[in-house]
Amino acid sequence: MPERIDYAAELGQLLCRNLITRHLHGGRTQVDPVISYWLFTGSRNSDGYGQITAKKNSDRGFPNRRPTAFLLHIVSFVADRGHGVPNDQQVSHLCDRRNCFNPNHLLAESVQANNSRKGCPGPLFCPDHGHKIASLCKHAPTKCIRPPNPDVICCLSIKHSHPDFGRATESLAPSTPDRPTPRHVSEQVGAAPTGLAAAIEQATEIPDSEEEGW
Ligand SMILES: [Zn+2]
Numbered sequence: 001m002p003e004r005i006d007y008a009a010e011l012g013q014l015l016c017r018n019l020i021t022r023h024l025h026g027g028r029t030q031v032d033p034v035i036s037y038w039l040f041t042g043s044r045n046s047d048g049y050g051q052i053t054a055k056k057n058s059d060r061g062f063p064n065r066r067p068t069a070f071l072l073h074i075v076s077f078v079a080d081r082g083h084g085v086p087n088d089q090q091v092s093h094l095c096d097r098r099n100c101f102n103p104n105h106l107l108a109e110s111v112q113a114n115n116s117r118k119g120c121p122g123p124l125f126c127p128d129h130g131h132k133i134a135s136l137c138k139h140a141p142t143k144c145i146r147p148p149n150p151d152v153i154c155c156l157s158i159k160h161s162h163p164d165f166g167r168a169t170e171s172l173a174p175s176t177p178d179r180p181t182p183r184h185v186s187e188q189v190g191a192a193p194t195g196l197a198a199a200i201e202q203a204t205e206i207p208d209s210e211e212e213g214w
């Protein structure tokens with residue numbers, strides 16, 4: 001196991017914040033409007049975590065020392081929380097996406113707790129209306145963040161999609177007025193941006209990534 005880097009000491013919160021702002025708006029991050037994933041499409045390590053390079057504070061003043069690889073989600077954690085990760089803990093991705101670096105999706109917790117989130121179905125949301133149908137996530141107090149499952153349907157959706165229920169079938173069109181916009185769904189599914197995330201999202205326009213296939 002490689003030696004654990006003290007991100008707070010080697011980078012500091014201010015540089016971490018600058019790095020996160022730069023990478024969020026640097027054209028290599030896909031921001032999801034529903035779940036608020038910040039998915040880094042740049043360099044990743046062999047485990048799939050986004051990584052960037054920067055010079056460690058302890059290497060400054062040594063021109064022959066090369067920059068070090070840092071995991072982007074931990075940089076984001078330090079940028080948001082202002083402290084490093086406790087020695088007996090790991091940074092969990094509540095959203096289950098290793099290349100996501102939205103600090104609202106990150107939580108420092110025990111290795112066991114982190115591992116137990118793998119395969120958690122999370123709360124189940126109705127993909128048509130956004131309301132919660134069941135809470136299959138038993139993680140407390142911080143629930144896992146999962147996208148709406150297209151296989152989950154509520155009784156209203158059945159009514160609308162089955163011809164047997166009569167003339168309501170045309171309301172399946174996405175433009176149906178009672179169908180919420182993705183932004184509406186995000187209020188119920190994803191974590192609302194707070195703290196650093198809100199500040200960064202509001203500070204700069206999110207680059208239009210239309211041409212990248214979104
Ligand atoms: Zn995430």
Ligand SMILES: [Zn+2]
Nearest residue numbers: 126129154156
């Ligand atoms: Zn529904």
Ligand SMILES: [Zn+2]
Nearest residue numbers: 120137139144
């Ligand atoms: Zn869970």
